Amino acid sequence: MKTIQGRKILITGAAMGMGRLYAERAVREGAAVVILWDINQEELERTVLALKDSGVRLMPYLVDIGSLDAIVAASARVRADVGDPDFIINNAGIVRGKYFWEHSQADTRLTMEINALAPMYITREFLPAMMASRRECRIVTIASAAATVSNPRMSVYCASKWAAVGWSDSLRLELVQAGHSHVKVTTVCPSYVSTGMFEGARGPLMTPVMKPDYVVDRVWRAMLAGQPMLMLPWTVTLGKIARGILPLRVWDWVADHVFGVYHTMDRFRGR
Structure with missing residues (x-):
């Protein structure tokens, strides 16, 4: 696929940060309908106001x-x-x-509900129609x-995102196995992004x-291409490989003293 022109797309967390950027991209590409879900009413209204003349x-x-x-x-209201x-x-x-x-x-409960369970619940609501469709469909889950x-x-x-990856990539395989390869699933594992989060x-x-x-x-292009997995930047893939090859004690030392992975959150403040 080269564009989502004329198609309907649902974006969660669409009021700000990267969610808003995805909405802007969908508008630029001429989507028929952009469905924006968010819990922040004020920011949601601002996003709609900024895009309403499109x-x-x-x-x-x-x-x-x-x-x-x-x-x-x-979901019932959207339908x-x-x-x-x-999408x-x-x-x-x-x-x-x-x-x-x-x-x-x-x-703990809220983190698991939003990061792990919500993508499953949302996808389950709309997946039957995607499977029944004869057109290409896409499901993207932003993991980490x-x-x-x-x-x-x-x-x-980490627990919530490991769950998200396990579910999302397994869903990809299930759809292929069940003969619904027109519904493609992309799982995204980015490192830190400067959104304030x-x-x-x-x-x-x-x-x-x-x-x-x-x-x-990068996510948008991977979605259109139906790319199964996207890790950003390349060092995420390197770290995953090293973690799988090295003995745990060796990896812990390398991650701590060489790559500095274990100290990336020392000064975390959040949004």
């Missing part, structure tokens, strides 16, 4: 994707208003940069490089904090 139909919904009931209700989307970008996510014992039980290596002060976040975090050796525009462009 000629593209914008459908904003105030949705708490941490709630299954809210997802089911919003009634515009029909099922052809889904599971972009919304949260992080609590703490040691595990500093997380409240509510922190934290799904490839363990990291102090990210235990719950990881304010204060620093990239490991040879892994600069990436610009949102760059990441959105």
Whole structure:
């Protein structure tokens, strides 16, 4: 695929950060409908206001994707208003940069609900229509490089993103096996991006904090191409390979003292 022109796309966390950039890209490419889900009403209204003169139909919904009931209700409204989307970008996510014992039980539950469960719930709502469609469809899940290596002060976040990667890539295989290869799944594992979500975090050796525009462009091209997995930057793949090859004690020393992976969250402040 070269464009989403004339198609319907759903973006979660669409009011700000990279979610808004995905919405802007969809508008520029002439999508028929851009469905924007977010929990922040003020920012959602600002995004719609900024894009309203584009000629593209914008459908904003105030949705708490941490709630299954809210997802089911919003999905029903989308189907009634515009029909099922052809593209889904599971972009919304949260992080609590703490040691595990500093997380409240509510922190842990919310992180898992938004980062791991919500993409599953949302995709399940719209997947049957995608499978029944004769047109190319896409599902993109924004996971994290934290799904490839363990990291102090990210235990719950890592858990949520490891779950997201395991589900997303398994779904890709299931669709192929069941004869629905027109629905392509892309799993994205980026390192830190300068959106403010990881304010204060620093990239490991040879892994600069990436610009949102760059990441959105790479994800967009991977989505259209139906690329199964996208890791950004290249050092994420290197780290995954090294972690798989080296004995654990050796990897821990390399990750800590050479790459500096285990200290990337030392100064984390968050948004």
